[in-house]
Amino acid sequence: MGNIRPFNNPCTMTTYRNISQRALVLALSVAAVAGSLAVGGSGVAAAVEGQGARGIVWEPCGQVGGPVGQECGELEVPLDYRKPGGKQVTLAVSRVRGERPGARRGVLLMIPGGPGGSGVQALTRKGAALQREMDGAYDLVSFDPRGVGGSTTASCGLDADDRYLANMRSWPGPDGEIGENLARSRRTAEACDENGGPVLRSLTSANEVRDIERFRQALGEEKLSAWGTSYGTYIGAVYAQKYPSRTDRWVLDSSGDPDSTRVERGWMANTSRAVEDRFPDFAAWAAHPDREAEGLRLAERPSDVRSLYLTLAAKLDREPKESTTEGNPLTGGMLRQAFLGGLYADTNFPQLARLVQAAQDPAATPVLTPDVAQPARDEDAAVTMAVVCNDVRWPSSVAGYARAMKDDRARYPLTAGMPRNVLPCAFWKTGPAEKPTRITDRGPSNILMIQSLRDPSTPYFGALKMREALGDRARLVTVDQGGHGMYLANGNACGDSKVTTFLKTGERPEKDVYCAS
Structure with a gap:
């Protein structure tokens, strides 16, 4: 999350490459910036309900490895819902029709992560597996939110260097230096304000929820x-809050704290503790004797793995090491970012261990993980930044960020103060045009949450805040393992x-349940 998440897997895969792409989306979601909402809150809901959505012309768009019969189309929605x-x-x-029309339950919407x-x-990616699980009784549908992929996009016009994930996330420099973070955040905010236009200012969670309602229509x-x-x-929780009578069976997989006074600000800050909770899984794996035969054992004890990682990251802050990606050396921030994405699933641990080994070996050249090797597309950087900064007001005090970063760095050294560091949002030119939605227990009791105990992006303690807010509307399935994204992702049969x-x-x-690993 949203990670955010780019952020912002948003989004459940099992190979390192795919998971790292998902990590890129979520990570960007809590690291980037752009314009502000061109839509006011007053009268918007009525406009959505009162205007019928235009029809969709479906055409085949099946891909190798994807579900049979996948179709794609386009849907027009208002740029500004005050002016429908x-x-x-x-x-x-996109959609995949159910294979059993006679037993059709309805439509199952996949809501992507990110922003x-x-x-x-x-x-x-997931349609074929989901079809099998649902036994063909649903039409499966999804969409690219505005600003994403095949939908209308916006651009900030950022230089490539400012679009590397390890730069978009404000990893401090040596000994916590943030001067470069401040400079990059300022110029990013200025570029987005100058180049983003009305589309960038419309990229908000509130508008995504309204767009889903238009899709339903x-x-x-x-x-x-x-x-x-x-x-x-x-997004699912906000939709269920605003349109409770339109929800049937609702699943929330890997939730963050819905605190409406903070939203993305809170998700990012919570990353510090989330990584601390998750890293011991990797340390235990990397210190296990079984790693000897694989050539991947990093230390004899888990505590030594942690010390090795911290020492290595600090060294790379001062002395970046050339990587196999020309012109993109491995820095301390890049190592930390690679770990933040890699901790999404245990299947990534070998890749992380090899990265650490190559970074330590004077004769080796590190191979960067996909999420840090190349800059994001300008449009991808724009949407993740825009939503994060458009949804909620961020503090503007540089001194306040410096203090928060220093305190967080001391308390949670694995993330080096990044989750509390300055972002372009601090220099955003316009504030949010509407307040975030407060999630409550008002509505039908038809929500099932599933959450891992050690999630590096949307930590368990944040999910408990969502559970508390929903009250009797929800039940929670707690999965005793690490990772981000549980359903059809991390191999827990009980949770699935x-x-x-x-x-x-x-x-x-009938009540909240626990699934062992």
């Missing part, structure tokens, strides 16, 4: 079921079965 008949923007949408995650790509469905992951859980049973039959645990 005015300028429109386009959403890329910045592509729902069309998520449906391509265009599909001709009375209600939607949904599976939202990471940042998508927040609880979600599948709920979506297929409506049967939900």
Whole structure:
């Protein structure tokens, strides 16, 4: 999250490359910046309800490895919901029809993570597996939120160096120096203000929720079921708050704290403790005797793995090491960013161990993980930054950021103060035009949450805040393992079965349940 998350997987894969791409989306979601909302809150909900959405023309768009029969289309939605008949923007949408029309339950919406995650790509990746789980009884649908992928996008016009993930996330320099972070944040905010335009200012969580409601109307469905992951859980929770009568069976997978006074600010700050909770899983793995035969054992004790990592990151802050990516040496911030993404799943641990080994070996050249090796597209950087900065007001005191970063760095050394450091949001030219939605327990009791105990991006203690806010509307499935994104992702049969049973039959645990690893 949203990670944010780019941020902002938003979004559940099992190979390192795919998970690192998801990490890029979520990570950007809590690190980047852009314009402000061109939409006011007053009268907007009525405008959404009162205007029928235009139809969608579906065309085949199946891809190798994707679900059979995948179709794609476009949906026009208002740039500004206060002016529903005015300028429109386009959403890329996709669907896979259910294979059992006679047993059709309805529509299951995949809500992508991020901000910045592509729902069309998520449906391509996960659609076949989800079809099997649902036994063909749902039409599976998803979309690229405005600003993402095949939908109308915006641009900040950033130089490539400012679009590297390890730079967009404000990792401090040697000994906590933040001068470069301040300079980059200022020029990023200025570029987005100058180049982003009305589309960039419309990129908000509130508008994504309104766009989903338009999508529902265009599909001709009375209600939607949904599976939202990471940042998508927040979008799902807000939709359920604003349109409770339109929700059928609702799954929130890997949730953050919904505190409406902070939203993305809180998600980012919570990353410090989240990584501290998750890193011991990697340290235990990297110190285990089984790693000897694999050539991946980093130390004899988990505590030594932690010390090695901290020492190495500090050294790379001062002396970056040339990597196999020409012109992009491995820095301390890049190592930390690679770990933040790699901790999303245990399957990434070998890649992280090899990165540490190569960084230590004078004769080796590190191979950068995909999420840090290349700069993000300008459009991808723009959307993740825009949503983060448009959703909520951020403090503007440079001295305040410096103090917060220093305190966080001392308390949570694994993340070196980054989660509390300055972002372009501090220099945003316009503030949010509407307040974030407060999640409450008012509405139908039809929500199932699933959460790992040691999530490096949306930590368990934040998910408990979402659970508390929803009250009797929700039940929580706690999975005793590490990683981000639980359903059909991290291999927990107990957790998967609880979600599948709920979506297929409506049967939900009577109370919160625990699934062992």
